[in-house]
Amino acid sequence: MEFESIVLNIITKSGSARSSAMEAIQYAKNNESEKAKESIRAAEENIALAHKEQTMLIQEESKGKKVEVSLLLVHAQDHLMNAITLKDLAQEFVNIYNKISE
Incomplete structure (x- = not known):
C-alpha cells in the first residue's frame, strides 16, 4: 500500500474512533x-485498524526502509494518540454514568 494511503487510513480510522468515543459519552x-x-x-475497532x-x-522502518x-x-x-486517550476517558465516563444510574 502507498505511504499516503496508509497515513490517510490512520487519520480516518482515528477520527471515526474519536467520534464513537464522544458518542459513547452522550449515550x-x-x-x-x-x-x-x-x-x-466501535471506537476500539477503529483504533485497532489505525494501529495496524x-x-x-513501523515494521517497514525496522526492516531498513526509511x-x-x-x-x-x-x-x-x-489523531491516533488523541483517539486512544479519548476512548479511555470515554470508557471511564461510561462507567461513572452507569454507577450513577444504578
Whole structure:
C-alpha cells in the first residue's frame, strides 16, 4: 500500500474512533448504556485498524526502509494518540454514568 494511503487510513480510522468515543459519552449521559458500550466497541475497532496501519509503517522502518516523516504523518500520529486517550476517558465516563444510574 502507498505511504499516503496508509497515513490517510490512520487519520480516518482515528477520527471515526474519536467520534464513537464522544458518542459513547452522550449515550451514557442519556442512560443508554447498551448503545454506549456499542460505541466504545466501535471506537476500539477503529483504533485497532489505525494501529495496524501504524504497525505496518513501523515494521517497514525496522526492516531498513526509511519512512518519511512528514507533517501528514505527524498529524496522523496525533489523531491516533488523541483517539486512544479519548476512548479511555470515554470508557471511564461510561462507567461513572452507569454507577450513577444504578
